[in-house]
Amino acid sequence: MPKKAGNISKFGERSLIRWFQELITPFDGALLKGMEDAVAVSINETALVVNTDMLVASTDVLPEMTASEIAWKAGVMGLSDLAAKGVSPLGLVASLGFPKTTEANFAAAIVGGLNSVCREHDTYYLGGDTNQCVELVIDCTAFGTVPKSQLIRRRGATPGDLIAVTGEFGYTGTLLRAVYEDRQEPSQLLRQIRDKALRPLARLQEGQLLAQKKVVSAAIDSSDGLAWSLHEIATASEVGFQIEKLPIPLSCTKFANANGWDAIDLALYGGEEFELVVTIPSEKWKIALKTIEGIGGQLIPIGKVVEAPEKRLVVKGEERVIEPKGYEHFV
Amino acid sequence: MPKKAGNISKFGERSLIRWFQELITPFDGALLKGMEDAVAVSINETALVVNTDMLVASTDVLPEMTASEIAWKAGVMGLSDLAAKGVSPLGLVASLGFPKTTEANFAAAIVGGLNSVCREHDTYYLGGDTNQCVELVIDCTAFGTVPKSQLIRRRGATPGDLIAVTGEFGYTGTLLRAVYEDRQEPSQLLRQIRDKALRPLARLQEGQLLAQKKVVSAAIDSSDGLAWSLHEIATASEVGFQIEKLPIPLSCTKFANANGWDAIDLALYGGEEFELVVTIPSEKWKIALKTIEGIGGQLIPIGKVVEAPEKRLVVKGEERVIEPKGYEHFV
Numbered sequence: 014m015p016k017k018a019g020n021i022s023k024f025g026e027r028s029l030i031r032w033f034q035e036l037i038t039p040f041d042g043a044l045l046k047g048m049e050d051a052v053a054v055s056i057n058e059t060a061l062v063v064n065t066d067m068l069v070a071s072t073d074v075l076p077e078m079t080a081s082e083i084a085w086k087a088g089v090m091g092l093s094d095l096a097a098k099g100v101s102p103l104g105l106v107a108s109l110g111f112p113k114t115t116e117a118n119f120a121a122a123i124v125g126g127l128n129s130v131c132r133e134h135d136t137y138y139l140g141g142d143t144n145q146c147v148e149l150v151i152d153c154t155a156f157g158t159v160p161k162s163q164l165i166r167r168r169g170a171t172p173g174d175l176i177a178v179t180g181e182f183g184y185t186g187t188l189l190r191a192v193y194e195d196r197q198e199p200s201q202l203l204r205q206i207r208d209k210a211l212r213p214l215a216r217l218q219e220g221q222l223l224a225q226k227k228v229v230s231a232a233i234d235s236s237d238g239l240a241w242s243l244h245e246i247a248t249a250s251e252v253g254f255q256i257e258k259l260p261i262p263l264s265c266t267k268f269a270n271a272n273g274w275d276a277i278d279l280a281l282y283g284g285e286e287f288e289l290v291v292t293i294p295s296e297k298w299k300i301a302l303k304t305i306e307g308i309g310g311q312l313i314p315i316g317k318v319v320e321a322p323e324k325r326l327v328v329k330g331e332e333r334v335i336e337p338k339g340y341e342h343f344v
Numbered sequence: 345m346p347k348k349a350g351n352i353s354k355f356g357e358r359s360l361i362r363w364f365q366e367l368i369t370p371f372d373g374a375l376l377k378g379m380e381d382a383v384a385v386s387i388n389e390t391a392l393v394v395n396t397d398m399l400v401a402s403t404d405v406l407p408e409m410t411a412s413e414i415a416w417k418a419g420v421m422g423l424s425d426l427a428a429k430g431v432s433p434l435g436l437v438a439s440l441g442f443p444k445t446t447e448a449n450f451a452a453a454i455v456g457g458l459n460s461v462c463r464e465h466d467t468y469y470l471g472g473d474t475n476q477c478v479e480l481v482i483d484c485t486a487f488g489t490v491p492k493s494q495l496i497r498r499r500g501a502t503p504g505d506l507i508a509v510t511g512e513f514g515y516t517g518t519l520l521r522a523v524y525e526d527r528q529e530p531s532q533l534l535r536q537i538r539d540k541a542l543r544p545l546a547r548l549q550e551g552q553l554l555a556q557k558k559v560v561s562a563a564i565d566s567s568d569g570l571a572w573s574l575h576e577i578a579t580a581s582e583v584g585f586q587i588e589k590l591p592i593p594l595s596c597t598k599f600a601n602a603n604g605w606d607a608i609d610l611a612l613y614g615g616e617e618f619e620l621v622v623t624i625p626s627e628k629w630k631i632a633l634k635t636i637e638g639i640g641g642q643l644i645p646i647g648k649v650v651e652a653p654e655k656r657l658v659v660k661g662e663e664r665v666i667e668p669k670g671y672e673h674f675v
Contacts, residue, residue, distance in 0.1 A: 017448040024448060030474055032448075033455045040435065040468035052470040054434045056387055056489060063394075065485050067439035067475045103385045104371065108398035108483045117348040117355060117363075124364045137371035139383040142483075143361055144398045152439045152473075152483040154396050158387060 044164060047249065050094040050233060053164060060164045063156040064094040070149035075192055080119045082211045084126025084151065086285075091153030092134050092215035093234040093287040099165045099224020102136040102157035102217065110146025123151065134217055163224040170231040170250035170292035174318040177301070179219050179289045180311055182239050183265035183276060184210035186283020196272060205264050213287040219312075220289060222304050228297040238284035241339030244324065246292060253323035256316035256335065277328065284339045292318050375495060379580065381425040381564065384495060391495045394487040395425040401480035406523055411450045413542045415457025415482065417616075422484030423465050423546035424565040424618040430496045430555020433467040433488035433548065441477025454482065465548055494555040501562040501581035501623035505649040508632075510550050510620045511642055513570050514596035514607060515541035517614020527603060536595050544618040550643075551620060553635050559628040569615035572670030575655065577623065584654035587647035587666065608659065615670045623649050 021029055030048075039046075044053035044060050051064035068074070068087040078086075088105060095102055107127055111120050124138075131138040136157075188210040190196075191203055216234075223229045231250055235242045243254050261280045269276035291312075293301050298314075305312040316326075324335050352360055361379075370377075375384035375391050382395035399405070399418040409417075419436060426433055438458055442451050455469075462469040467488075519541040521527075522534055547565075554560045562581055566573045574585050592611045600607035622643075624632050629645075636643040647657075655666050 017452070019448055020444070021442055021446050021448050021451050022444045026474055026476075029448070029451065032452065033474070034471070036452060036455045037459050037469055037471065038463055040470060043468075043470065052435065052437055054470075056390060056392070056434075059387060061387070061392065061434065061487075063435075063437055063470075063485070063487060065437045065439045065472045065483070067441055067473050067477075067481070067483065069441055069475050069477045069481075071478055072476050103387075103392065104383065104394075106383055106394055106396045106485065108396045108485075110398055110400055110481060111352055113351070113353045115352050117350055117352050117360070120352050120360065121348070121363065121367055124367045128368050132369055137374075138368055139371060139374065139385075139394075140365070140368065141396045142398050143357055143364070144400050145357075145403050146398075146400045146479065146481060147402055148478045150398070150400075150441060150477060150481055150483075152396070152398065152481075154394070154437065154439075154485040156392075156394060156487065 044161065045166060048245070049167060051098055055161065058161055059158045060161045061156065061158055062095055062098050062100045063154060064091055065152060065154040066090040067150060067152040078211060080122035081126040081129065084123045085130045085212060087151040087153050088127050088130030089213050089215045089287050090236060091155035092217060093236060095155050095157050096215045096217045096220035097165065097232045097234045097289055098159060099163050099220045100157040100159045101221055102134065102155055104137045104139040105131050105153055105155045106139050106141040108142040108144065108152040110144045110150035112148060113145055134215055159224055163227065165224050165229050165232045167231055167233050167246055167249035170246050170252050170318045171294070172252055172318050172320050174230050174292040174294050175298055175314050176254060176290065176292055176316045176318060177312045177314045178260065179216045181260045181262045182280040182286055182288065183261045183283060185285045186279030187265045187268055189283065190274060190279060202264055202268050206268060215287055216289045218308055219305055219310050222308065223291060223301060226300060226304050228293055228301040230292045230294055232289055232291040235286045235288050235290055238282050238339035239286065239290065240281040240335045241337065242290045243335060244337040246290065247321065247324060251321055253319045253321045254316055255319050255323060256326040258315050259328065260313045260315065281335060282338055375492065376497060379576070380498060382429055386492065389492055390489045391492045392487065392489055393426055393429050393431045394485060395422055396483060396485040397421040398481060398483040409542060411453035412457040412460065415454045416461045416543060418482035418484050419458050419461030420544050420546045420618050421567060422486035423548060424567060426486050426488050427546045427548045427551035428496065428563045428565045428620055429490060430494050430551045431488040431490045432552055433465065433486055435468045435470040436462050436484055436486040437470050437472040439473040439475065439483040441475045441481035443479060444476055465546055490555055494558065496555050496560050496563045498562055498564050498577055498580035501577050501583050501649045502625070503583055503649050503651050505561050505623040505625050506629055506645050507585060507621065507623055507647045507649060508643045508645045509591065510547045512591040512593045513611040513617055513619065514592045514614060516616045517610030518596045518599055520614065521605060521610060533595055533599050537599060546618055547620045549639055550636055550641050553639065554622060554632060557631060557635050559624055559632040561623045561625055563620055563622040566617045566619050566621055567615070569613050569670035570617065570621065571612040571666050572668065573621045574666060575668040577621065578652065578655060582652055584650045584652045585647055586650050586654060587657040589646050590659065591644045591646065612666060613669055
């Protein structure tokens with residue numbers, strides 16, 4: 014085993030993960046290879062897709078979040094990666110770690126919240142494990158199936174493909190900055206932003222339909238931020254991207270402007286959003302759009318896949334490079 | 345939602361879990377109902393069985409355990425419940441929480457240890473999630489399949505069935521008591537006990553074969569201790585049990601005797617063992633024994649299922665009640 018001196022905060026989450034991957038015996042039967050958001054194995058012609066995502070109070074929870082909002086977020090974190098793969102969930106299990114001093118009603122509200130977020134996404138919270146821990150930890154493992162021939166990957170985007178997203182960006186970035194800069198005067202605008210940021214949805218139906226129609230060349234959710242997600246697709250697919258439009262909600266633009274913040278930055282690098290970022294061959298765009306609009310969803314074109322290494326945003330003639338940054342542990 | 349005042353340490357893990365279960369919408373398609381060790385859903389004629397188990401440093405790790413031993417235990421915790429259900433694993437995912445000050449080489453040894461424990465059990469560590477956490481947390485989710493008709497449950501034991509275990513009991517109880525009472529003089533005996541206690545095996549092959557032969561009426565692993573496991577089967581199956589023999593390793597008996605401890609107590613209530621506890625209709629005993637001996641395993645008869653509520657142990661004419669106790673969080 015190669016050795017690395019020093020503690021993990023020297024390395025950062027993503028470089029650690031790459032190192033860890035070298036230590037693991039690869040499974041030939043794995044249906045998703047390389048850096049991916051979930052694991053997948055075969056059960057006959059079906060791909061079983063499993064995703065585990067840990068929510069930790071000290072890094073993933075804002076102080077004013079309710080138990081129900083915390084559980085909601087944990088559940089969506091687990092389900093959202095299934096959405097990006099086109100998977101229909103079979104259920105979700107969760108391991109809970111509670112400090113000994115946790116109020117029983119708070120713990121129950123976590124459990125109730127996990128149940129709610131699963132029911133909202135037409136699946137079931139099936140139970141799990143309960144433990145004592147120094148801080149609150151909720152580890153959700155969501156699992157489901159998709160026909161192997163429909164499984165969507167990060168890899169597969171080709172120059173010329175359109176890039177689209179299933180919703181707007183900016184709520185979490187704006188809320189986080191408001192919290193960190195203590196701009197929490199309870200304005201109606203900020204309340205609106207807060208409600209949207211803390212009740213995200215996993216775009217399962219969108220992912221499933223896009224997979225069934227085979228109209229998507231690559232997809233990822235945006236849990237590490239839009240910019241990071243674009244870079245992940247670009248890296249996996251060995252392409253670049255040119256973004257021409259960012260769908261930012263008016264409430265975020267207003268709140269950002271009032272505070273002298275750059276709304277585009279908040280939308281690009283906010284993170285913890287769960288809209289899907291998909292690439293679609295241009296000849297399949299019409300059917301993709303019709304499919305998603307047919308269920309009352311959104312598919313918003315934001316740019317196109319180009320040759321590597323271009324990675325830029327042009328808005329109203331103003332050009333900027335989209336940096337590969339987003340939320341990262343240990344840094 | 346019913347309310348419970350006070351913090352969770354007032355209630356204890358098992359009473360909390362019962363309460364939590366009332367808050368969860370039951371899934372009609374669940375193949376395992378009530379208090380069980382894993383969840384199971386249908387994929388056509390196959391049962392997909394998923395088990396999530398969290399290891400937390402402050403409650404599950406002895407100070408002198410190496411990273412590799414910690415990871416091994418976490419992996420076996422996840423796999424062992426699959427064994428009790430007769431499941432063939434498809435893989436294991438793990439969410440890791442590391443304090444920021446963790447040595448990079450320690451973290452890598454955790455990952456390498458998870459890989460090793462999976463390979464030892466003929467399955468794969470498929471990856472997962474890496475996080476920052478106030479303490480070390482390893483949440484393993486193991487999953488696999490078994491034909492629906494072969495899925496083993498806790499419920500199903502009938503008076504007259506034989507009770508058997510797949511190995512000896514006492515290593516962990518003896519080691520834990522030695523650690524707590526600081527009897528850690530590095531004797532060869534204690535080293536032997538330590539090595540056995542910290543490298544348990546999930547009895548996957550035994551579980552799978554017993555399931556295939558359909559010779560088991562109920563099963564559970566012994567992760568909460570032999571006594572607790574017997575009580576769990578008894579409760580789920582609405583039966584009692586009479587234990588006539590406890591397979592305790594000579595090393596444990598010797599070490600216990602030298603220290604004036606009761607070896608039977610250590611074997612009954614030690615916990616964190618992973619041998620299977622199974623009940624077998626007497627007419628199927630011979631084929632069960634032959635099957636397990638055929639792979640070089642052990643199937644040790646320890647007593648029989650009787651009418652509820654009897655729950656006792658008779659060894660050499662001395663009789664004692666087996667209490668429903670074992671390791672429990674929050675108490």
